[in-house]
Amino acid sequence: MDFETVFSDVLPIPLDEGPNPISPIAYPAEYSQAMDYFRACARANEKSQRVLDLTAAIIELNPAHYTVWKVRQECLIALNADMRQELEYATEVGLEHHKNYQVWHHREVVVTQIGYDEAVIKKELGYIHAQFKIDSKNYHAWSYRQWLVKYFNYWSEELKEVDGLIELDCRNNSAWNHRYYYFTNRPEGFSDDDLKSEITFSLAHVRKTPNNESPWNYLRGISKKASPASGIVDSLVNDVKNLIQENEFIVHGASFLLDIVESRIAQEADESKKSVDSQYAKKLCNDLMKYDIIRLKFWTYRLSLLS
Amino acid sequence: MTPKLAVAKHVTYVQELDNKKDSFEYWAGEHLRLNGVYWGLTSVHLLKHPEALDSAQIIEYVMSCQHTNGAFGGHIGHDPHLLYTLSAVQILATLDALDRIDADQIATYVKSLQQPDGSFSGDEYNEIDTRFSYCAVNCLSLLNRLRQPYIDVDRAVEFIHSCKNFDGGYGSVPGAESHSGQIFCCVGALAILGRLELIETDRLGWWLAERQLKNGGLNGRPEKLEDVCYSWWVLSCLSIMDRIHWINRDSLVDFILNAQDTEGGGIADRPGDVSDVFHTLFGVAGLSLLGYPDLEPVDPRYCMPCSVIKRLGIQ
Ligand SMILES: [Zn+2]
Numbered sequence: 001m002d003f004e005t006v007f008s009d010v011l012p013i014p015l016d017e018g019p020n021p022i023s024p025i026a027y028p029a030e031y032s033q034a035m036d037y038f039r040a041c042a043r044a045n046e047k048s049q050r051v052l053d054l055t056a057a058i059i060e061l062n063p064a065h066y067t068v069w070k071v072r073q074e075c076l077i078a079l080n081a082d083m084r085q086e087l088e089y090a091t092e093v094g095l096e097h098h099k100n101y102q103v104w105h106h107r108e109v110v111v112t113q114i115g116y117d118e119a120v121i122k123k124e125l126g127y128i129h130a131q132f133k134i135d136s137k138n139y140h141a142w143s144y145r146q147w148l149v150k151y152f153n154y155w156s157e158e159l160k161e162v163d164g165l166i167e168l169d170c171r172n173n174s175a176w177n178h179r180y181y182y183f184t185n186r187p188e189g190f191s192d193d194d195l196k197s198e199i200t201f202s203l204a205h206v207r208k209t210p211n212n213e214s215p216w217n218y219l220r221g222i223s224k225k226a227s228p229a230s231g232i233v234d235s236l237v238n239d240v241k242n243l244i245q246e247n248e249f250i251v252h253g254a255s256f257l258l259d260i261v262e263s264r265i266a267q268e269a270d271e272s273k274k275s276v277d278s279q280y281a282k283k284l285c286n287d288l289m290k291y292d293i294i295r296l297k298f299w300t301y302r303l304s305l306l307s
Numbered sequence: 308m309t310p311k312l313a314v315a316k317h318v319t320y321v322q323e324l325d326n327k328k329d330s331f332e333y334w335a336g337e338h339l340r341l342n343g344v345y346w347g348l349t350s351v352h353l354l355k356h357p358e359a360l361d362s363a364q365i366i367e368y369v370m371s372c373q374h375t376n377g378a379f380g381g382h383i384g385h386d387p388h389l390l391y392t393l394s395a396v397q398i399l400a401t402l403d404a405l406d407r408i409d410a411d412q413i414a415t416y417v418k419s420l421q422q423p424d425g426s427f428s429g430d431e432y433n434e435i436d437t438r439f440s441y442c443a444v445n446c447l448s449l450l451n452r453l454r455q456p457y458i459d460v461d462r463a464v465e466f467i468h469s470c471k472n473f474d475g476g477y478g479s480v481p482g483a484e485s486h487s488g489q490i491f492c493c494v495g496a497l498a499i500l501g502r503l504e505l506i507e508t509d510r511l512g513w514w515l516a517e518r519q520l521k522n523g524g525l526n527g528r529p530e531k532l533e534d535v536c537y538s539w540w541v542l543s544c545l546s547i548m549d550r551i552h553w554i555n556r557d558s559l560v561d562f563i564l565n566a567q568d569t570e571g572g573g574i575a576d577r578p579g580d581v582s583d584v585f586h587t588l589f590g591v592a593g594l595s596l597l598g599y600p601d602l603e604p605v606d607p608r609y610c611m612p613c614s615v616i617k618r619l620g621i622q
Contacts (some may be wrong), residue, residue, distance in 0.1 A: 221473025
């Protein structure tokens with residue numbers, strides 16, 4: 001962009017670093033010139049195609065400049081610009097700077113302007129999917145996905161996406177978190193039947209990678225959704241007990257059982273059942289103290305809570 | 308052999324940051340300038356060399372980033388943002404120069420960022436994140452304005468609480484994955500507000516303790532790499548919850564010390580990487596919390612010297 005020609009009627013405003021700057025910054029000449037025109041246009045509150053082009057030129061040099069993105073959005077709205085085309089632009093920038101928050105937020109602003117359009121939503125989900133191929137734990141990408149599906153109440157692709165990602169890497173905690181998000185945020189809710197099949201799903205993964213904390217945490221989370229009369233938690237406890245006996249000691253499994261047995265003790269009225277559970281919980285603590293030495297003090301503390 | 312903490316090298320490293328202005332990292336990070344001053348200043352204070360930086364010059368620089376609405380931008384001429392407003396207030400508090408600003412005006416600005424659900428946005432751009440809840444709470448606490456008519460404290464607490472996850476941790480917004488940085492923001496804010504009873508201490512404590520890897524370093528989320536800054540975020544939460552002994556102290560001290568550049572100064576994200584001022588602060592602050600000798604004690608809620616928090620009369 002030839003700034004001097006395009007902005008020949010604009011007086012550029014250089015950065016005023018004060019009379020005695022502790023840190024004058026040596027910017028590259030192009031960036032510094034672009035910013036001088038940007039300041040002038042922002043002060044004049046100009047919303048035009050040339051300012052839109054100027055923001056693109058600055059973003060190319062420094063995509064983290066939050067004010068520039070804000071001005072870009074104001075220009076787009078003022079010019080009644082093609083927002084679908086703007087998403088293409090955001091994709092171009094986003095594929096190069098996939099951890100840049102501003103680009104992700106920009107998509108949210110643009111998509112909100114478009115409103116409900118299934119083709120756009122599907123395309124956005126496809127874009128996020130492509131980002132997961134670069135980094136399947138990208139926090140911005142997940143936040144945007146959660147916002148998108150909830151905002152438009154569009155849940156039909158979520159389970160398939162999460163299944164695929166967990167299949168690819170069962171240690172992907174972000175995917176497990178999204179699985180929980182899906183079941184607890186979609187309008188259908190989470191029935192006991194859903195819970196049973198999710199327990200089966202998680203236990204299958206726990207068998208494959210017993211030391212993977214994500215499915216264990218997920219199991220903890222969903223087991224709290226069980227209705228007390230369903231007996232689901234009791235049968236889960238038995239499954240996990242068996243699993244621990246079949247395998248070498250599993251720290252996460254024992255820790256999971258300890259949590260569940262402890263809360264069962266708190267709710268149990270029958271003294272003899274209580275004492276059986278309490279003996280078992282103490283044994284779990286002692287085992288954990290032996291096998292998870294790095295957190296010895298934590299398990300010692302947990303044991304002290306039981307007596 | 309693990310080296311000792313290279314105090315003099317780190318002090319010089321921070322002093323000389325200003326001479327690297329022609330590097331790409333420096334100008335590309337321009338929008339973080341005020342944060343950088345906070346990181347550098349707090350580092351030298353915790354290293355017990357407060358004289359290393361020129362206070363008067365820093366105060367003038369900070370004031371030149373202030374806007375007419377009381378808020379601060381990341382550098383001179385940059386738009387106001389809560390992140391930089393917090394850094395400015397932290398710097399001025401550390402330098403005992405809060406009399407240079409109008410606390411009521413800044414508190415009114417912070418209030419203007421609170422949303423009906425109790426959350427905060429970072430600027431009028433409307434990005435919502437528990438990081439901004441933390442910035443708001445920390446900032447108003449330092450200014451002694453943590454009350455009506457400024458912000459609705461109960462609502463702020465409600466929003467943070469709604470970000471609690473099934474694993475006991477916290478994310479950036481409701482439902483977002485637990486992340487050590489976000490957990491620090493939520494636990495720190497709740498601690499400042501005196502609402503720690505809302506935290507599932509044992510559950511969260513276990514999740515945080517699980518972040519320690521075999522090499523002693525801590526990561527931010529399951530299956531991610533260990534990092535000096537995450538070590539601080541996890542550690543400060545455990546400290547706030549009085550559970551710091553749940554992780555292995557000595558191996559974490561070694562991990563941080565091994566991430567130092569013992570020749571050029573500064574601390575990196577992990578051993579072998581290039582140091583920067585951000586990780587220098589969080590490395591030094593972590594060592595301070597772990598009781599490493601000859602460091603100024605750090606307040607885990609504010610990431611500022613305890614002596615400053617005490618001088619402000621904060622409990
Ligand atoms: Zn880091």
